[in-house]
Amino acid sequence: MLSxxxxxxxxxxxxxxxxxxxxxxSASRRSVGLLGSTSLQPFAEVLGEHYAKKTPGQFVEVQGGxxxxxxxxxxxxxxxxxxxxxxxxxxxxxxxxxILIARDGLAIVVNAENPVVGLSxxxxxxLFAGRVLNWKDVGGKDGPVRPITxxxxxxxxxxxxxxxxxxxxxxxxxxxxxxxxxxxELVKGDLSAIGYMSLGLVGNELxxxxxxxVQPTVKNVLAGSYTLVRPLLFVTKGAPGPAAxxxxxxxxxxxxxxxxxxxxLVRAR
Amino acid sequence: xxxxxxxxxRIAVVFMWALAAITFAVLVFILAYVLLHGLxxxxxxxxxxxxxxxxxxxxxxxxxxxTFLVSGLSVLVAAPVGVATAxxxxxxxxxxxxxxxxxxxxxxxxxxxxxxxxxxxxxFFAITLRMGLSVLSGSLTLALMVLxxxxxxxxxAIRAVPDTYRQVSYGLGSTRWQMVxxxxxxxxxxxxxxxxxxxxxxxxxxTAAVMLTAGSALRLPRSLFDSSRxxxxxxxxxxxxGISMANAYATASVLIIAILxxxxxxxxxxxxxxxxxxx
Amino acid sequence: xxxxxxxxxxxLLVALSAISGLGLITVFIFREGVPIILRLGARQFFLxxxxxxxLGKFGILSMIGGSLAVTVGAAAIGVVFSxxxxxxxxxxxxxxxxxxxxxxIELLAGIPxxxxxFVGVVTLVPLIRHTLGGPGLSVLAASIVLGIMIxxxxxxxxxxxxxxxxxxxxxxxxxxxxxxxQTVTMVILRAARSGIVAAxxxxxxxxxxxxxxxxxxxxxxLEVPHSLLDPVRTLTSNIALEMGYASGAHRQALFxxxxxxxxxxxxxxxxxxxxxxxxxxxxxxx
Numbered sequence: 001m002l003s004x005x006x007x008x009x010x011x012x013x014x015x016x017x018x019x020x021x022x023x024x025x026s027a028s029r030r031s032v033g034l035l036g037s038t039s040l041q042p043f044a045e046v047l048g049e050h051y052a053k054k055t056p057g058q059f060v061e062v063q064g065g066x067x068x069x070x071x072x073x074x075x076x077x078x079x080x081x082x083x084x085x086x087x088x089x090x091x092x093x094x095x096x097x098x099i100l101i102a103r104d105g106l107a108i109v110v111n112a113e114n115p116v117v118g119l120s121x122x123x124x125x126x127l128f129a130g131r132v133l134n135w136k137d138v139g140g141k142d143g144p145v146r147p148i149t150x151x152x153x154x155x156x157x158x159x160x161x162x163x164x165x166x167x168x169x170x171x172x173x174x175x176x177x178x179x180x181x182x183x184x185e186l187v188k189g190d191l192s193a194i195g196y197m198s199l200g201l202v203g204n205e206l207x208x209x210x211x212x213x214v215q216p217t218v219k220n221v222l223a224g225s226y227t228l229v230r231p232l233l234f235v236t237k238g239a240p241g242p243a244a245x246x247x248x249x250x251x252x253x254x255x256x257x258x259x260x261x262x263x264x265l266v267r268a269r
Numbered sequence: 270x271x272x273x274x275x276x277x278x279r280i281a282v283v284f285m286w287a288l289a290a291i292t293f294a295v296l297v298f299i300l301a302y303v304l305l306h307g308l309x310x311x312x313x314x315x316x317x318x319x320x321x322x323x324x325x326x327x328x329x330x331x332x333x334x335x336t337f338l339v340s341g342l343s344v345l346v347a348a349p350v351g352v353a354t355a356x357x358x359x360x361x362x363x364x365x366x367x368x369x370x371x372x373x374x375x376x377x378x379x380x381x382x383x384x385x386x387x388x389x390x391x392x393f394f395a396i397t398l399r400m401g402l403s404v405l406s407g408s409l410t411l412a413l414m415v416l417x418x419x420x421x422x423x424x425x426a427i428r429a430v431p432d433t434y435r436q437v438s439y440g441l442g443s444t445r446w447q448m449v450x451x452x453x454x455x456x457x458x459x460x461x462x463x464x465x466x467x468x469x470x471x472x473x474x475x476t477a478a479v480m481l482t483a484g485s486a487l488r489l490p491r492s493l494f495d496s497s498r499x500x501x502x503x504x505x506x507x508x509x510x511g512i513s514m515a516n517a518y519a520t521a522s523v524l525i526i527a528i529l530x531x532x533x534x535x536x537x538x539x540x541x542x543x544x545x546x547x548x
Numbered sequence: 549x550x551x552x553x554x555x556x557x558x559x560l561l562v563a564l565s566a567i568s569g570l571g572l573i574t575v576f577i578f579r580e581g582v583p584i585i586l587r588l589g590a591r592q593f594f595l596x597x598x599x600x601x602x603l604g605k606f607g608i609l610s611m612i613g614g615s616l617a618v619t620v621g622a623a624a625i626g627v628v629f630s631x632x633x634x635x636x637x638x639x640x641x642x643x644x645x646x647x648x649x650x651x652x653i654e655l656l657a658g659i660p661x662x663x664x665x666f667v668g669v670v671t672l673v674p675l676i677r678h679t680l681g682g683p684g685l686s687v688l689a690a691s692i693v694l695g696i697m698i699x700x701x702x703x704x705x706x707x708x709x710x711x712x713x714x715x716x717x718x719x720x721x722x723x724x725x726x727x728x729x730q731t732v733t734m735v736i737l738r739a740a741r742s743g744i745v746a747a748x749x750x751x752x753x754x755x756x757x758x759x760x761x762x763x764x765x766x767x768x769x770l771e772v773p774h775s776l777l778d779p780v781r782t783l784t785s786n787i788a789l790e791m792g793y794a795s796g797a798h799r800q801a802l803f804x805x806x807x808x809x810x811x812x813x814x815x816x817x818x819x820x821x822x823x824x825x826x827x828x829x830x831x832x833x834x
């Protein structure tokens with residue numbers, strides 16, 4: 001039978017072990033810390049993984065938190081690099097150094113069975129503002145329109161608002177989902193839904209609409225004819241440190257850019 | 270026409286058994302749904318490898334370790350505090366204003382939702398105490414969250430120890446502390462452990478609070494100041510971002526199996542305890 | 549006996565950690581959240597439905613309404629099932645069977661809320677969308693998922709309350725010729741009333757505080773719902789959705805959302821404590 005004394009002793013030993021562990025320094029092993037946009041997080045993880053494989057002894061730690069949190073983290077030194085999936089505001093540009101690592105098309109997605117193939121920017125705005133409530137008013141079948149938006153503060157949402165909504169506000173009836181994947185699942189299952197997401201994540205199960213008659217493709221983004229495009233940024237406060245700079249160099253190298261292109265993004269230059 | 274009370278009773282009982290059947294069917298459905306989709310993907314390499322390609326490939330070893338560290342440490346912190354509180358309430362004081370205050374604190378703490386614990390842990394441990402998003406912030410937050418459960422179950426276990434044990438101990442000339450340590454605690458340990466095991470289960474399942482305090486780094490945590498993603502959060506991220514459904518289900522299966530095992534352990538400990546104190 | 553005193557004092561210090569933890573939580577959440585309520589005015593914050601952080605508009609009335617809607621829905625479902633379970637397990641089931649089924653209820657409590665939310669999204673939500681219409685993500689979906697999640701809480705407390713009723717009541721009632729069911733409804737439920745009310749209130753506290761499952765199944769739209777099939781945003785999902793991104797006034801407003809939630813839950817807890825302390829009074833048995 002376990003005696004009380006034995007259990008107390010076991011507790012003591014474990015505590016001591018843990019306390020010793022507290023003593024180990026984590027910063028010395030983390031070469032580069034990234035924090036920010038959840039849209040960028042998965043791509044940064046892929047880049048970090050390849051980078052660590054290529055350069056032994058280097059660790060890249062990637063955290064989510066959102067674009068704005070990324071900026072804060074970069075400014076407080078909580079992370080070496082902030083990740084931001086939207087253009088910086090005029091105010092922010094004065095404080096930070098943005099590094100364009102890739103561009104991302106913003107695709108407007110509907111259910112694969114929705115007969116609508118394209119919308120004008122004006123129609124899109126009216127649908128998301130809740131001024132047009134029936135698909136038949138924009139050339140679709142008779143039925144309600146259910147816009148799906150992202151949560152306040154998401155870089156994807158802010159880019160969408162800036163590129164599409166202008167001064168209009170997104171309808172309060174819009175469903176709010178906290179990730180690209182959740183938007184995708186919802187549009188996949190609902191004939192009435194319309195959403196927006198990163199072009200690289202659309203896949204084959206949804207239909208990406210033409211906007212002002214331009215098909216959302218990587219080619220059209222590169223050519224500049226598809227206009228719903230947002231920058232994906234690494235942001236530092238001042239110049240990046242040597243370790244961070246090496247990682248940035250890797251990301252901007254043909255190899256790094258190739259990895260991002262394989263994920264469906266559009267290269268920086 | 271008057272329906273006989275016996276028939277009403279029969280109808281009522283059938284209705285209530287139907288409700289019970291639905292409840293247990295839901296339980297079985299959820300478990301089966303997750304396990305059937307997930308178990309085929311749970312392989313040895315899935316359990317022992319690091320994730321690759323943001324979790325699309327590879328395994329979940331860092332999350333298993335992260336979950337273990339966060340939950341283990343939180344219980345390690347909460348258990349001594351909780352048991353000491355229970356000892357104080359049962360053996361070292363009489364019911365009065367002080368016990369009322371302590372119980373009120375524990376009861377209110379028990380009702381605080383996990384998202385509030387998350388907000389608190391984020392401001393207090395991560396920012397004010399400069400622990401950052403880390404295993405330490407996460408586990409201290411969870412420790413506070415499960416503290417009331419441990420206090421309550423320990424108190425019940427200690428109260429269930431027959432008074433005759435205490436009288437015999439005093440009769441043999443032991444001090445109060447000796448009596449508590451060698452007689453009461455020793456008999457109550459299986460009961461106390463039940464509470465601890467259930468708390469461990471609660472830590473493992475928690476998502477909202479760890480998301481705001483332990484962060485979501487995919488890498489293997491190497492110290493308590495590293496951020497670590499737990500299994501529950503990994504499942505949430507995999508399934509919501511649509512990264513890999515197969516791996517999401519597999520992660521959920523591992524989570525469910527851990528919970529099942531802990532519940533079985535708690536059940537076994539409880540039976541042992543009941544047998545011991547002869548309730 | 550001096551040693552005893554010292555140990556007692558140490559234990560007391562440790563025992564105060566729960567209440568200190570509660571105090572710390574209160575202080576830190578309030579310190580982050582209350583200033584913005586004062587600055588905007590309680591009216592602006594609590595009685596406006598206009599939540600548009602980028603324009604500096606922080607009104608949480610829709611979220612308060614949303615939380616109440618899903619909580620009432622969950623309680624309605626949870627209470628029916630829990631009371632049925634509690635009554636049948638304490639009064640109409642062979643003791644062996646009850647003993648075997650109770651750990652299963654515990655297990656229901658152990659399933660992580662993300663798993664509840666996920667299974668809800670992939671099974672319940674499409675079912676509602678296809679059979680009843682609407683987006684599927686709705687007050688109804690959230691109520692059902694939460695109803696299942698709070699069932700173990702209500703059931704186990706209700707079982708305790710029912711078992712605490714003295715068997716003499718049962719014997720007396722049966723002796724007077726009542727059936728077991730009549731006894732349950734007329735005598736036992738009344739005697740256990742305060743405990744059951746406490747169970748329901750605690751269950752509602754669980755429902756209003758649940759986060760991850762609700763984010764996944766409620767739809768999170770800002771509009772005040774008009775029907776059970778409309779999507780809804782709760783106080784908890786508002787915090788969890790936007791917290792990662794927030795800074796400045798927005799972050800404060802989310803903490804203020806937390807303050808609101810904390811106050812509502814603490815009031816519910818105190819109410820539940822009040823009820824559960826009340827012993828089943830003899831005079832109230834009719």
